[in-house]
Amino acid sequence: xxxxxxxxxxxxxxxxxxxxxxxxxxxxxxxxxxxxxxxxxxxxxxxxxxxxxxxxxxxxxxxxxxxxxxxxxxxxxxxxxxxxxxxxxxxxxxxxxxxxxxxxxxxxxxxxxxxxxxxxxxxxxxxxxxxxxxxxxxxxxxxxxxxxxxxxxxxxxxxxxxxxxxxxxxxxxxxxxxxxxxxxxxxxxxxxxxxxxxxxxxxxxxxxxxxxxxxxxxxxxxxxxxxxxxxxxxxxxxxxxxxxxxxxxxxxxxx
Numbered sequence: 001x002x003x004x005x006x007x008x009x010x011x012x013x014x015x016x017x018x019x020x021x022x023x024x025x026x027x028x029x030x031x032x033x034x035x036x037x038x039x040x041x042x043x044x045x046x047x048x049x050x051x052x053x054x055x056x057x058x059x060x061x062x063x064x065x066x067x068x069x070x071x072x073x074x075x076x077x078x079x080x081x082x083x084x085x086x087x088x089x090x091x092x093x094x095x096x097x098x099x100x101x102x103x104x105x106x107x108x109x110x111x112x113x114x115x116x117x118x119x120x121x122x123x124x125x126x127x128x129x130x131x132x133x134x135x136x137x138x139x140x141x142x143x144x145x146x147x148x149x150x151x152x153x154x155x156x157x158x159x160x161x162x163x164x165x166x167x168x169x170x171x172x173x174x175x176x177x178x179x180x181x182x183x184x185x186x187x188x189x190x191x192x193x194x195x196x197x198x199x200x201x202x203x204x205x206x207x208x209x210x211x212x213x214x215x216x217x218x219x220x221x222x223x224x225x226x227x228x229x230x231x232x233x234x235x236x237x238x239x240x241x242x243x244x245x246x247x248x249x250x251x252x253x254x255x
Contacts, residue, residue, distance in 0.1 A: 010033075012187050013127070020123065022042060023043070023044050024044050027046060029051075029096060030050050036062065038093070039066050043091075047084065048074070049076055051076070051104035088120070095125075099166040103164065106162060114179040117254065120253075126176070139244075155205040159212065172248075172250060180255050186248065198232045209222050
């Protein structure tokens with residue numbers, strides 16, 4: 001489970017899949033990243049699910065003319081027992097799905113793998129992020145990444161949204177086994193956050209602050225966002241990125 005020199009998480013998935021055919025693929029929590037990668041694979045067909053219409057529209061624009069007659073893009077919630085009921089897929093990708101569930105089905109994370117289990121014919125890949133927000137690192141990069149995460153979550157909560165809730169790999173492995181899966185491989189990839197991460201997270205803060213009725217509070221927090229952005233970008237430039245934490249990929253099969 002040590003960090004290994006792969007370019008990105010999708011390279012890890014491809015490496016772990018080896019020479020197996022992809023077959024019919026379910027992208028259980030689709031987004032631009034997973035769909036861009038999926039379009040490059042030789043699949044017999046894919047079904048992509050998202051909980052947000054805005055994300056579906058974004059992915060649809062990305063796919064464009066590459067969507068085949070037997071490909072599907074759906075908006076749905078995995079709490080709905082009728083969603084893809086009775087269907088099976090050779091390969092299922094859960095790309096940051098567990099972390100995103102909090103925004104669509106709060107407190108339902110422990111049931112998602114049992115929900116997906118009947119659909120997995122051969123292989124499930126779970127992509128996730130080791131939580132970093134609750135901790136207090138001692139190194140400058142770790143401290144500022146956590147500061148960004150805490151500020152982002154505070155702005156989301158003040159605006160009435162639910163922050164993502166990431167789970168550690170050990171928790172995911174326990175839940176997979178309880179749901180009837182056998183983990184067959186695990187890999188971790190060290191993260192180096194750059195300018196895009198810093199701006200995307202703090203842009204999210206600015207967007208949510210527009211909703212606050214207390215404009216004095218919004219103004220004070222907006223100033224804090226700007227100061228944090230300046231400090232984070234300067235440190236990332238000086239250090240060649242903010243090195244902190246790990247993403248992970250788990251390959252599992254029906255037990």
